[in-house]
Amino acid sequence: MPFLPLGGQAVIEGVMMRSPTQVAVAVRRPDGTLAFMHKPFVSITRRIPLLGLPVVRGAVSLFETMALGVTALNFSADEASRDETPASSKPGSTAGMAIAQLVTVAVSMGVGVLMFVVLPAKLTEWLGFHDRVGFGLVDGALRLTAFISYLWLISRWGEMARVLGYHGAEHKAIHALEAGVPLTPENVQTFPRLHPRCGTTFLFIVVMISIVVFTFIGKPTSLVQHLTRVACMPLIAGIAFECIRLSGKYFDRPLVRTLAWPGMQFQRLTTREPDLEMCAVAIASLKKVMDDPALQSARAAGGTTDVSFVQ
Numbered sequence: 639m640p641f642l643p644l645g646g647q648a649v650i651e652g653v654m655m656r657s658p659t660q661v662a663v664a665v666r667r668p669d670g671t672l673a674f675m676h677k678p679f680v681s682i683t684r685r686i687p688l689l690g691l692p693v694v695r696g697a698v699s700l701f702e703t704m705a706l707g708v709t710a711l712n713f714s715a716d717e718a719s720r721d722e723t724p725a726s727s728k729p730g731s732t733a734g735m736a737i738a739q740l741v742t743v744a745v746s747m748g749v750g751v752l753m754f755v756v757l758p759a760k761l762t763e764w765l766g767f768h769d770r771v772g773f774g775l776v777d778g779a780l781r782l783t784a785f786i787s788y789l790w791l792i793s794r795w796g797e798m799a800r801v802l803g804y805h806g807a808e809h810k811a812i813h814a815l816e817a818g819v820p821l822t823p824e825n826v827q828t829f830p831r832l833h834p835r836c837g838t839t840f841l842f843i844v845v846m847i848s849i850v851v852f853t854f855i856g857k858p859t860s861l862v863q864h865l866t867r868v869a870c871m872p873l874i875a876g877i878a879f880e881c882i883r884l885s886g887k888y889f890d891r892p893l894v895r896t897l898a899w900p901g902m903q904f905q906r907l908t909t910r911e912p913d914l915e916m917c918a919v920a921i922a923s924l925k926k927v928m929d930d931p932a933l934q935s936a937r938a939a940g941g942t943t944d945v946s947f948v949q
Contacts, residue, residue: 660926665718755868762857792907812833817829
C-alpha cells in the first residue's frame with residue numbers, strides 16, 4: 639500500500655485534510671449540511687531549502703501543524719455551533735484571530751513543557767535519584783506515565799467521543815485513498831482506524847527519544863540545564879519526524895511493523911470506530927484536496943516518501 643503526501647486532523651464535528659499545497663476542513667453543521675474551509679498552503683520547508691533538511695523539517699512542520707490545527711479547530715467550533723447569525727456579522731478581526739491563535743499555541747507549548755519536561759525531572763529529584771542513568775530512566779518512566787495518563791483522560795472524556803470518532807474516520811479515509819478503492823462511506827469504514835503516521839505515534843516516539851537524549855544531558859541542577867532540555871525538544875521532534883517518515887516508507891517490512899506496533903497501540907485511546915456519517919465528512923474533506931497536482935503525481939507513481947502527519 640503506497641503512502642501518499644497527505645495528513646490530517648480531527649476537529650469538532652469534522653476533519654481537516656492537508657496535501658502538499660492545500661488544506662481543507664469539512665464540518666457537519668447542526669442542520670446536517672457541510673461547511674468547508676479550503677485554501678492553498680505550502681509548507682515553508684518547501685520554500686526555504688535550509689528548513690527542508692532532515693530533522694530541521696520535522697521541527698518546523700510540528701509548529702506549522704500546530705498552527706493549522708488551531709485554525710481548523712476555531713473554524714469547526716464556529717460552524718458546529720452555528721446559529722442563524724451570518725458568519726460575516728460575528729465580531730472579531732483576522733489580526734485578532736491570528737494573535738489569539740498564536741497565544742493558544744504558545745500557552746499549549748508552555749503547559750506541555752511544564753508537564754512533560756520540568757515536572758518529571760523535579761519529581762525524580764524528589765524521589766532521590768541522582769546518578770545519570772538512574773535519573774534518566776526514572777525521569778523517562780514518569781514522562782511516559784504522564785503521556786499515557788494524558789491519553790487515557792482524553793479517551794475517558796465524554797465530550798471527546800465524537801472527536802475521537804472523526805479521528806478514526808480521518809485515518810480510515812486516508813487508508814482507503816492509499817488503497818485505491820472508491821471513496822464511499824461503506825468502503826472507508828472497512829479500513830483500520832490505526833495509522834502508522836498518526837500524531838499519537840509521533841508523540842510516543844518523542845517520549846522514547848527524549849529518554850535517551852535527556853539521559854545523555856544528565857540531571858538538571860540549574861535553570862540553564864532545564865532550558866537546555868527545553869531547547870532540545872525541537873531536535874527530538876525532528877528526529878521523531880524522520881522516524882515517522884521511515885515508518886511510512888517501509889511499513890510493509892516486518893521489522894518496521896514490529897517497531898511501529900507499540901506506538902500505534904496508543905491510537906486505541908485517541909481514536910474510536912466512526913459511523914458512516916463521520917466517514918462521509920472525512921471523504922468530503924479529502925476530496926477537496928485531491929486535485930492537488932503533487933498528490934495526483936504521487937498516486938500515479940504509486941506513493942511517495944514525502945509524508946505529512948496523520949493526526
